[in-house]
Amino acid sequence: MxxxxxxxxxxxxxxxxxxxxxxxxxxxxxxxxxxxxxxxxxxxxxxxxxxxxxxxxxxxxxxxxxxxxxxxxxxxxxxxxxxxxxxxxxxxxxxxxxxxxxxxxxxxxxxxxxxxxxxxxxxxxxxxxxxxxxxxxxxxxxxxxxxxxxxxxxxxxxxxxxxxxxxxxxSSFGFTVNNKVLADFGLEKPSTWEELASPDFFVDENIASIAMGNPPETTSNTRIYQIILQQFGWERGWEILMSMAGNGAIFGGSLATRAGVIQEQVAVSMTIDFYGVYAATECSDCEYVIPTDGTAIxxxxxxxxxxxxxxxxxxxxxxxxxxxxxxxxxxxxxxxxxxxxxxxxxxxxxxxxxxxxxxxxxxNQGIDFDDDLALATLETTIEYFDSTISDIHADLKIVWSELVNSFKDGTITRAEFDAKVTELAAPQLTLDEAKVANTQIKSSAQYKVDIKNEWLETARTRYIGSSEDDSPFPALWSFFSIVAIMMVISILRKKRT
CATH class of the missing domain: 3.40.190.10 (Periplasmic binding protein-like II)
Structure with a gap:
């Protein structure tokens, strides 16, 4: 004993x-x-x-x-x-x-x-x-x-x-393409961030065309996301990031993200320039691209x-x-x-x-990148992306697949598609609120946990709710449920008589 x-x-x-x-x-x-x-x-x-x-x-x-x-x-x-x-x-x-x-x-x-x-x-x-x-x-x-x-x-x-x-x-910030994989997927070589966010860059729910790093694990990819948010604005920037994630997959750190394009897992990876140069030396099909719609030195x-x-x-x-x-x-x-x-x-x-x-x-004429703004929203950007995109990426992929397929088969118009993207990606806090949250995240571990859970659940509700709205099965399920209940009631009444 x-x-x-x-x-x-x-x-x-x-x-x-x-x-x-x-x-x-x-x-x-x-x-x-x-x-x-x-x-x-x-x-x-x-x-x-x-x-x-x-x-x-x-x-x-x-x-x-x-x-x-x-x-x-x-x-x-x-x-x-x-x-x-x-x-x-x-x-x-x-x-x-x-x-x-x-x-x-x-x-x-x-x-x-x-x-x-x-x-x-x-x-x-x-x-x-x-x-x-x-x-x-x-x-x-x-x-x-x-x-x-x-x-x-x-x-x-x-x-x-x-x-x-x-x-x-x-350094500059952009993405690295694998021209062989682009051809295999039937995709045109992109030159802008908005092309990566387009429904045209979607391949399949189970196939990622883009590798994106998870902000808590990569400084360089976080800077890329901040460039997009500053270049296109807080609201449109989150639409682009969510749409890119819908077309792609989350790969953790910058090394894993770079490896994705070298190893032909994806057609495009988010990379800082020297990772793109390295990829090109390791893989003859790889090529670093400085986006024409916004980068920063x-x-x-x-x-x-x-x-x-x-x-x-x-x-x-x-x-x-x-x-x-x-x-x-x-x-x-x-x-x-x-x-x-x-x-x-x-x-x-x-x-x-x-x-x-x-x-x-x-x-290169990069964007007028504001380092003070980047610092004032850094923690919020990292944790918001982690909560609303990385942590529930599977839910995002499902709704994005249904939305893109509905657009491609003509079920919805481009205007309806764009409106739905805006609804799904609408940031849960304004830019000014993001600055306040940034300070609170740094000063309170409990606040960080609580706000991340709140962001995650709201995003999940949007994704799952949107997926159910676009599917005929909830209505059919409700119909058959009502029929089943009526049949049970009828049988019980017969037994009593």
Whole structure:
């Protein structure tokens, strides 16, 4: 028989294990350049960098930095791989937790994740001005390498004359097509978001033509959805997103979404530009498309953590990333450097495909994207999409299939189809209400749960109710139910007599 003491011990150990899992679900184990899983000694030479960049990019920069004069001038050698520690963290909460650390284990730099994430960290006082490093060489390098704007989009964040972040790499947002799958599905190659939302892009209830990432799991796809919402307006934007989801499927993160088009699961995937370039190198049928009806250029930042403890190494690493040599590593990894001089390096001259995309991106007239508005509605956009599209996608697919088929077989007119789409997709809160909800979602976990449940149930009622309205079976079922009840009553009366 197991004693109560042993039961208590087991319960205590289980609780500790659960807390351990909960903590590391938010903050990933550090990844060093050598893929070591040990926790490094927090010596003056260690740089802790929180990031959302992929491991291949991190390895390239760690190796390049240690071999550079920037590193060797302050005492690093090429064998110091365990002193460049990358903390790969995906969630906003995880970033807040990691950047909030002080003393041993504190973050020195934040690198990659998009302007909205960095702006939210500034808002939470978790980043400090780059000029606090007191390194004039670094400031001069940033001035020389980082343009004030690209295609009308600012590439630095200035607050009260302080440089809070600077773009280290640029991106556009669009989609990647697989021309073979388009042909197999009998679809024309799209060039706009509205084409993807058209009933013409619907294949079958059980076949997805589009892969869309789920916002809680992908920053880049979330930015795509925000671009659509700003370009077309809050109401029309949600119509387009719902319609695209009706034609497609929800694929989780951006890697899974990209894999969908490479592996011929779908004809189109939502992608940031460098994922499109990568897809094209992996699959000759794939091609990245910058939508003609709206994209935005993005400067992916690097910044200094508020609780940084290694300023000399942080400044050296930043200088390397802004040098032509460091910038050429973005080209190697299918991305667009912020500094045009990177294309004059030996690495840069090997990728004319990236140079071509770079030139197209710089001449692209993107939308007038409002970063402040994006930040003010970010959490609402993520959770509303998750509740009304991702969580009940099966219900959406059913009603969308019935609606498109009714239009295609002539049962309803295009005007009736459009009216029904507007009814189904009508946002449950105005843009101003979305800003208020955004603040409440960030400040109250219970509010977030409650409002998401409310949004989900309202959307489900719309989808299911619309599906039943369009079907003859509810009326027939009611008729036969009444007949059955009358027959039972008649039989009971006969038995009584």
């Amino acid at each position: 197991v004693s109560h003491k042993n039961n208590n011990r087991i319960l205590f150990i289980s609780t500790l294990f659960t807390l351990f899992l909960l903590f590391f679900s938010q903050v990933a184990l550090p990844a060093t350049a050598s893929k070591s899983t040990i926790t490094p000694d927090q010596s003056p030479g260690v740089i802790n960098i929180i990031t959302r960049h992929e491991s291949g990019i991190l390895d390239s920069f760690a190796e390049g930095f240690l071999a550079s004069s920037f590193a060797q001038d302050i005492g690093y050698t090429t064998s110091d791989k365990n002193k460049i520690v990358f903390w790969t963290v995906q969630t906003t909460q995880g970033w807040q937790t990691a950047l909030g650390r002080t003393g041993e284990g504190a973050m020195d730099l934040a690198w990659g994740g998009g302007p909205p994430l960095f702006d939210s960290m500034i808002e939470a006082n978790l980043l400090q001005p780059i000029n606090n490093l007191n390194d004039q060489d670094l400031m001069n390098l940033i001035d020389a390498q980082v343009p004030t704007e690209v295609a009308g989009v600012e590439m630095t964040k200035i607050s009260n004359s302080d440089l809070m972040w600077a773009a280290n790499v640029i 993005n400067g992916d930042p690097i910044a200094v953590a508020a609780n940084m403890i290694n300023p000399e190494a942080a400044a050296a690493f930043m200088k390397y990333t802004f040098s032509d040599e460091g910038q050429s590593l973005w080209i190697k990894n299918d991305r667009l450097p912020i500094a045009v001089g990177a294309f004059n390096t030996p690495l840069g001259q090997t990728r004319p495909d990236v140079a071509e995309l770079y030139n197209v991106t710089l001449t």
